[in-house]
Amino acid sequence: MTSPSAPPADPTAAIDRALAELREAFLPRFRAATTEQALRDENAKILGKKGELTAILKLLGQAPPAGRKAIGEKVNALKQEVESGFEGCLRDLRGKEREAELSAPPFDLTLPGRVPSGVGHKHPISIVREEVVAVFRQLGFAVHDGPDVEHEANNFTLLGFPPDHPATDMQDSFWTESGHILRTHTSNIQIRAMKGQKPPMAFIAPGTVYRRDDDATHSPMFHQIEAFLVDRRVTLAHLKGVLAEFAERLYGPGTPVRLRPSYFPFVEPGAEVDIGCVFCRQSDGTRAGCNLCKHTGFIEILGCGMIHPVVLENCGIDPEEWSGFALGMGLERIAMLRYGIPNIRLMFDNDPRFLSQF
Ligand SMILES: [Zn+2]
Incomplete structure (x- = not known):
């Protein structure tokens, strides 16, 4: 079965x-x-x-x-x-x-390398600082440095600020617990240089400075550059010559420069310096200017003056024998004018879309 x-x-x-x-x-x-x-x-x-x-x-x-x-x-x-x-x-x-x-075709070792895309590059402030320093170096100025944290005397007293000057107010400056100050300008370098060596001297001094300002047009930290020169028989004419040369080299040939009397404790006489508006180029007064120069045709770029005899004396320099001039500018402002940047805040946001334009 x-x-x-x-x-x-x-x-x-x-x-x-x-x-x-x-x-x-x-x-x-x-x-x-x-x-x-x-x-x-x-x-x-x-x-x-x-x-x-x-x-x-x-x-x-x-x-x-x-x-x-x-x-x-x-x-x-x-x-x-x-x-x-x-x-x-x-x-x-x-x-x-x-x-x-x-x-395959042989690899050519002599070919230049490919530059990686998207690498960072210099900030407009750095570019302008290097340009300004280069101009003054060509004019014979040496670069001088100084500390950000400074003795009150080097920042105020020796520069001729009276003790009750508003700039010395606690509200306007940053102080350390040990009683030192974050320098409010690069003029401390002037004092250190003049105390430290004998004239003649000519220095350009870039640096960061600090003030208790923080709004749309101010930043608590910003950049200044200061130039000063001490020699025998230095006059206002020398200062004007340097300013004219500086404006030409940075903003182009024929850039007009004018001085308006002004007051700073450490210079006598003092002046504010305007250059012909770089946006509208209408400083001849025949046309209406633009919003950025407030229709004047001129834009302020720096402050300057002849170093006050008292400041020279404070640093051990005989004002009968020596005289000098000093000028100081905010680098943010110089960069804004150089590149037509409308808002100071753009400088500090570090947005690559902004920075890559320079
Ligand atoms: Zn203008």
């Missing part, structure tokens, strides 16, 4: 078939891979933990025990074939890559 059910599939034959199919297929699959990664992926699909050969090996349990050893040997044999096929294809692939490298 025969069993009514279908004869059980022959597991051994099924395994043999699967092994034969894989043997046919693996090499063409390897050869189709064009990159090392693709080849390794293909290899993993066959030999990996969840690979096709591993799946075949799992069928082993269904085969009759007597035949298992023979099947195991067949699987191992195929595994070795696949491994050596993979190695061979890997070698071929690497050889082709090397070949392509060698037969």
Whole structure:
């Protein structure tokens, strides 16, 4: 009597078939891979933990025990074939890559390098500071430096500020707990230079200064640059000559300069300096000017004057023998005029979209 059910599939034959199919297929699959990664992926699909050969090996349990050893040997044999096929294809692939490298046009070592895009660059304040320093260096001024944290005397008293001057007020300046001041101007460098060495001298002194101002047009930290010169028989004419030269070199030939009398404690006489408006160039008075120069045709750029005899005396310099001039400017203002920047805040926001324009 025969069993009514279908004869059980022959597991051994099924395994043999699967092994034969894989043997046919693996090499063409390897050869189709064009990159090392693709080849390794293909290899993993066959030999990996969840690979096709591993799946075949799992069928082993269904085969009759007597035949298992023979099947195991067949699987191992195929595994070795696949491994050596993979190695061979890997070698071929690497050889082709090397070949392509060698037969490609030679790399030109003399080509200039590519400049990476998006690198930072100089801030407009730094650019203008370097320009101003360069102008004064060409005129024979040396660069002098001084500390940001200063003795009150070097910042105020020796410069002739009376003790009740509003600038010395606690409300207007930053003081340290030890009673020192964050310098409110770069004029402290003038004092240090004159106390420290004998005239003649000519210095340009850039630096950061600090005041308790923080609104749309002021920042608590800003940049000044100060130039001063002490020699025998220095007059206002020398100062005017330097100013004219400075305006020409920074703002172009023929830039008009005018002085208006003004008061600063450390100079006598003192003046504010205007240049012809760089926006409308209408300083001849025949036309109406623009909003930025308030329709005057002129824009203020700095303060200056002849160094006060008392200041020279305070620093041990005989005002009967020596005289000098000093001038100071805010670099933010110079940069705004140089580049037509309407708002001082843009200088400190450090927005790359703004900074990349210079
Ligand atoms: Zn104007």
